[in-house]
Amino acid sequence: QLQLQESGPGLVKPSETLSLTCTVSGGSISSNSCYWGWIRQPPGKGLEWIASFCYGANSYYNSSLKSRITISVDTSKNQFSLRLSSVTATDTAVYYCARPTAGVRGGGAWFDPWGRGTLVTVSS
Amino acid sequence: QSVLTQPPSASGTPGQRVTISCSGSTSNIGDNIVNWYQQLPGTAPKLLIYSDNQRPSGVPDRFSGSKSGTSASLAISGLQSEDEADYYCAVWDDSLDCPVFGGGTKLTVL
Numbered sequence: 001q002l003q004l005q006e007s008g009p010g011l012v013k014p015s016e017t018l019s020l021t022c023t024v025s026g027g028s029i030s031s032n033s034c035y036w037g038w039i040r041q042p043p044g045k046g047l048e049w050i051a052s053f054c055y056g057a058n059s060y061y062n063s064s065l066k067s068r069i070t071i072s073v074d075t076s077k078n079q080f081s082l083r084l085s086s087v088t089a090t091d092t093a094v095y096y097c098a099r100p101t102a103g104v105r106g107g108g109a110w111f112d113p114w115g116r117g118t119l120v121t122v123s124s
Numbered sequence: 125q126s127v128l129t130q131p132p133s134a135s136g137t138p139g140q141r142v143t144i145s146c147s148g149s150t151s152n153i154g155d156n157i158v159n160w161y162q163q164l165p166g167t168a169p170k171l172l173i174y175s176d177n178q179r180p181s182g183v184p185d186r187f188s189g190s191k192s193g194t195s196a197s198l199a200i201s202g203l204q205s206e207d208e209a210d211y212y213c214a215v216w217d218d219s220l221d222c223p224v225f226g227g228g229t230k231l232t233v234l
Contacts, residue, residue: 046126047161047169047212047225060222096168100223106156109214109223112171112180 002027004097004115012091012122018084022097022115023077030055030075035100037111038071038082040093048093050082052100052108060104087122094119127152128213128226135232141201144229146213148194152224156216158196160189163210163228172211173198200231208233 008020022036029036034057038050053059055073062069070083084091095118098111129147136142146158160173171180173189176196188199196215200207213226 046228047214049223049225052223062222063220101174102157104216105218106216107175108156108216109225110157110159110171110174111161111169111214111223112174114168114170117168 002099002113004099004113006095006097006115006118008095008118008120010119010121012087012120013124014088014122015086018087018091018120018122019081020083020095020097020118020120021079021081023079025078028075029073029078029080035103036080037098037100039096039098039111039114041096041117042090042093050084050095052104053080054103055080058104060108089122092120092122126227127217127220127224128215130211130213130226130229132227133230133232135234136200136203137234138203138205140203141199142203142231143200144198144211144213144231146196146198146226148196148215150194151219152194152215152217153191153196154194155218158189158191159214160187160198161212161214163212164206165209169212203233205233207231 003025034054037052051061068085073080098114157175161169162172163169176191177189217224
């Protein structure tokens, strides 16, 4: 059974870089179901997609965040990571990693499973 | 403002049937599959319905999804107290070339 778990600092200072890692268990990150994703949820608000990417292939980013996003993959640790630079208070949110089960395009909003999420607060 | 429009709230009494709507456009609901997520208080979203009307293993058949044109609906029959949660619709948008989520509907079981 595929499981995802986010990890990273819970507090980041304004203008610095937010770094999170998602550890995948129960399956290989470099399998043919290659797409993985990040989604966030500001406190008390709705869900916002950040990025969906395929190891070794295409990546898709939220246009409003694209210039600040870096995605990386460590196949040896079965992990993928998100870096979001120049953060402000508006980046405060629970960050989830999830698998876009049907890849991107037509079925690209079908995310399963999800990690439990990790709260990142941007504050000095 | 979300590309997909959901009512901010809905309510019902135990045993009732409630529906939650999700309104979009030809570039999203009208052309791609709709998915629904249930988010219980303090937990991560969970896939409830995929591909318009399919239930993942383990989801009770009290939950059903439908789609017509540029709108979709989630129906919950035999409402139970444990159904009290936030519900989100989600679909790929061809114009934005990204997945979009509805604003969410908070379901209260009275």
